[in-house]
Amino acid sequence: MSLLPLDVSPGPLPAPACPALASPAPASATPESPVRSNATVRLIHRAAVLVPLLLIGAWAAVDWPGMRGGATRLASADPWWLLLALFFTCLGWVTAACVRQGAVPDRLSPGLLLASQFADGAANHVLPASVGAHAVTLRFLQNQGVPLARGTASIALYSLVKPLAKIPVLIIFVLAFPEMLELEELVPDNGTLLLITGCVVLGPAAAALLVTVVRPLRRPALALVRTALTDARLVHTRPSRVLALWGGAALAPVFQGCVVASVGSSLGLPLSWAQVVFAFLAASTAVGSVPAPGGIGPVDAALVFAMAALGAPLGVATATVVGYRVLTVWLPLIPGALALSALVQQGVL
Structure with missing residues (x-):
């Protein structure tokens, strides 16, 4: 008796009981919310690209008289000194990038970091107390x-x-040029010292009181403090980070003072470079904490006063400060805004 082989090949599948279940859903049934969401995101992204240009344009329109007057004054200045001032201005962006890199343990892209520091200068001059620059850097x-x-x-x-890095720089200047201690005009009076002390003490006290009273803030505030202490300890175990952080922070105001000194030399300011740099350090230390956009206003007035106290004519000192602002604020304003928009468009910010 022979055994016939069994046919185990699969046969036709049975038709489903409900044909509608077997057919795919029509394309019209797909929800359109993701498409609309993507369109909204693209619209917001394009608006974010244009916002820096609009803000900078409005700020420049408001400050147009000062910009025009400063450009007119610089038209008669020595161009070689102005070129040197532009060089020190560029070094300021490099030192700012070094300090930013030194403050974080992670290694950042040097080119993109430098581009972001050039771009955040535009945002820094729109919002007070460096809020714009910090927002760009955080992003x-x-x-x-x-x-x-x-x-x-x-x-x-x-x-x-x-601010802490300025203290040893000021001490070095005072030790190297002790005659500057004889300028009693640069020493704050008792009222100013009391105001500065009150700000230094009341600021941290108000923050601690706020965290104590508002319970939802305690946990994120304590987490932030722990993170800050951990990263600060890690950063200071790496010599390269320490050099970038503290060295860059100490050189940044010196380079800014050199910009002022270069502009002053182009206009015939009768002060030495050491005097001008010391005047800038003293002025930025005294009123640098005032929440003005980019420090414009309080630092300018204090710098004019300090150079006048050192023996400079008031008109030349004022022209020097205006020229300094032209080179460090108004000249890079439009390129900085364009760089900010480009970095936003490329997804870097």
């Missing part, structure tokens, strides 16, 4: 893979180191 750090808490901690470290 850049997030796109570089740095978490929000650690990016915020690096900005706190950056803001703390910048």
Whole structure:
């Protein structure tokens, strides 16, 4: 008796009981919310690209008389001294990038970091107290893979180191040029010292009271403090980060003072470079904490006063400060806004 092989090949599948279940859903049934959401995101992205240009244009329109007057004054200045001032201005962006890198343990892209520091100068002159620059830097750090808490901690470290690094520079200038101590006009009076002391004490006290009273702020505030202390300890175990952080913070005001000195030399300011740099350090230290956009206004007035106290004619000192602002603020304004828009468009910010 022979066994016939069994046919195990699959046969035709049975038709489904309901044909509607077997057919795919029509394309019209797909929800349109993702498409609309993507269109909204693209619209917001394009608007974000145009916002820096609109803000800078409005700011320049308001300050147009000062810009025109400063450009007129610089037209008769020595161009070689102005070229040197432009060189020191560029060094200021490099030192700012060094300080930003030194404040975070992660390695950042040097080219993009420098471009972001050039771009945040435009934002810094629109919003007060360096809020614009910090916002741009925080966004850049997030796109570089740095978490929000650690990016915020690096900005706190950056803001703390910048004023502290001026102290040894001022001490060096005083030791090298002791005759500057005889300028009693540059010493703040008792009322000014009391105001500065009150700001230094009341600021941290108000923040601590706010965190104590508002319970929802305690946990994120304590987490931020722990993150800041951890990153600060890690940064200071690396010599390259320490050099970039503290060295860059110490050189940044010196380079800015050199810009003022170069502009003053182009206009015939009868002060030495050491006197002008010391005047800038003293003025920026005294009123640099005033929340004005880019420090414009209070620092300018204090710098004119300091150079006049050192023996400069008031008109030349004023022209020097105006020329300094033209080179460091108004001249890079439009390129900085364009760079900011380009970085936003490319997704770097």
